[in-house]
């Protein structure tokens with residue numbers, strides 16, 4: 001293989017890896033999010049995404065939140081409603097930290113609005 005061919009293959013492989021990473025992340029517009037839901041997505045990205053997947057059923061440190069509000073029950077068995085999900089977020093749970101002192105009421109509202117789109 002000539003060095004030139006090798007470089008071309010390397011660039012092609014890199015491009016493939018990069019595009020597959022980008023494809024995984026849909027834009028807010030592609031997801032059809034409102035401005036309020038987009039704000040909630042940012043709250044999610046900043047506070048929840050390191051432990052929870054939004055669009056895949058794969059668990060990270062915590063269970064996947066895909067279809068969170070569309071299911072009847074949370075992983076713990078509690079009903080999947082505003083009240084229980086809000087208290088989980090504000091108070092934390094097992095290894096999940098509490099966000100009661102981190103999130104404002106407006107951030108929490110936007111976050112819940114976003115979680116309902118999952």
Ligand code: HEC
Pocket residue numbers: 044047048049050051052061062063065074075076077078085088089093094095096097099
């Ligand atoms: C440091 C990791 C971590 C972060 C950050 C985190 N969680 Fe969790 N979360 C967990 C773990 C671990 C569990 C499972 C707790 C258990 O054992 O019941 C969990 C459980 C949950 C549950 C399910 C509760 C139930 O009753 O089954 C919800 C809903 C949830 N998290 C939402 C969120 C949201 C929304 C955020 C961001 C504001 C967030 N989590 C941030 C780790 C995390």
